Amino acid sequence: MQDRPRLTQTQVNEELLWPVFSFKRRHALAFIPPLILLMGGVIAVTILIYQGLWVTGLQRPAFWGFFIVNFVFWIGVSHAGTMISSILRLTQAEWKRPITRAAEVMTVFALITSLLHPVIHAGRPWRIIYWLLPYDFARGVWPDVRSPLVWDPIAITTYLTGSILFVFTALIPDFALIRDQSTGMRKKIYSSLALGWRGTPRQWKLQGIFGILMSALILPVFVSVHSIVSWDFAVSVVPAWHVTVYAPYFVIGAVHSGVSMVLTLMALMRWIFKLENYIWEDHFDAVGRLLIFIATLWLFFFFLDFAFSFYTREEQELAVMQRRLFEWPFNAITVIMIMTSYVIPIPLWLSKRVRRNIPLMFWTSILVNIGMWLERYFLIIPAIERKNELTFLWSNYVPSLIESLVVLASFGMVALLLLLFAKVVPLVPAWEAKEGIVFREDVQIGEVIVPGIIKETEEDKAW
């Protein structure tokens, strides 16, 4: 169990850079499912723009349906990427090394995908461009800063900008690596991206400080973004939306779905890119243990949502809660949600053998994300269908094929962007993997040899 392959730097370069310099069969075949899903989405959006929003199931008062559910879902998934990367960097956890870049990049692509949804949801997306460019300064028609729909784009833009800057700056040493391994036009492009990086002690020290400082700055953003997204609902007066528990509930839900997505991503990365030397069973074990805590916290907030309603005894809110638990199809959705988000995976993850079984961890993480997608549906739709007290304004939202295709396409888009990213830079930071080699020492304790990690003390560092 303590045996780990001792890798050389040349080996690390070869094993992490092959997707950049070549196109092997497994990597090529991995493009097919996301491309198919994305094509379905493109066709669906084309039909939607040509025919209008009537092709969706949206009707008064349920004007927020699959598109907004998916928007919230992907914002949620984006959270865990940066959260895991930042917390592991701040705690200087050794097992962060193979995960950080993939998690951060998943954040960026999940955010980009989620941002497309309000645009598609507009029905006539060119009007959004028309409103914004040129902006109507002359009439002084400013955004209303008292609205969460203004806080939302500001928060998401902050998070997206921060995540992109985080990924790019940490990529500079690997751009330099690819520059050194390349010739011709590729060398010129990567030389520009590397900004002249040479790997001096000052540059490395600043990279180290940057990782910690940026993590400390982006973590408050991570907490605030999904809180603000939750306020799109909580700041309204829709019964069962207008609850103060929504901010932490959404954040912990985001962490639950996002960390599970990171698990899925780790398993796929290991399989497609043959990263067995970098992504070990230990990583799945560690993430699995983290997920037990996160899932249990999520379950607590799930019950807390009900507790808030019972405490206020507000008729409308209780009616929506009753709808969620006992009326078709929400009763089935609730059962599936609880089973897939908690009841099935958590008891399994309590077993170390399961946590170290990569295929099982992959499939249970998929289950969690199915459950967490349904959780967003569970939170949004039952309330908005009964938004008004006037019964003639009630509706039953039935999602259309167009909306379903767009939702599936969003998964394809994130997967496709990740596969394309892997073609451009190594998904596992090569310089961090090499740092792990330098700072590792095998220590003889009694009759066993244990892999030890060397850590510089604070006195050694001149920060």
Added chain:
Amino acid sequence: MPDNKDILGVFGDTETAAEGARKLRGAGFTNEDYDVLTGNPYPEGAFGEHVKPNRLFVFSLGGAFIGFAIAFLFTAATQTAWPLVTGGKPILAVPAMMIIAYEMTLLFAMIGTVVGVVFESRLPRSSGAGPVYDTRITSGYIGLIVTTTEDRLSTAEAAFKEAGAADVVRESS
């Protein structure tokens, strides 16, 4: 002021590189005269180098203040430019302004941090990795680059060879 030139010693492992640094210091070169080039971080001082303090926090803090100021000015100016009472809320709704100020403070702090890292790392370099560089550095080799007058280049070269350098790269004239 005499023109300084660069010479690079390429070493195959940390021991010979550290020995190279010792030989350089023994030959009269100081920490100001040489720098270390590596493909991954090493413990600080592993090759006798000393990293000068940086002012990265100034960039982050400065960015944070700028972001906070922009957010408050923008929200206050836009809301007072067209004072519209919505939902009974005040024209200058401080909780709402605080949310925007919080985000903008962190956004500009992050931008400042990145600008600071790039600037303090002495990047971007117009000459790329430089005329004196070896691509083996990112494959595990360690470089010691000496910047000195032309008459001292041979002293540096001798120190490299004595320490067991795999290669010595001079700046082409």
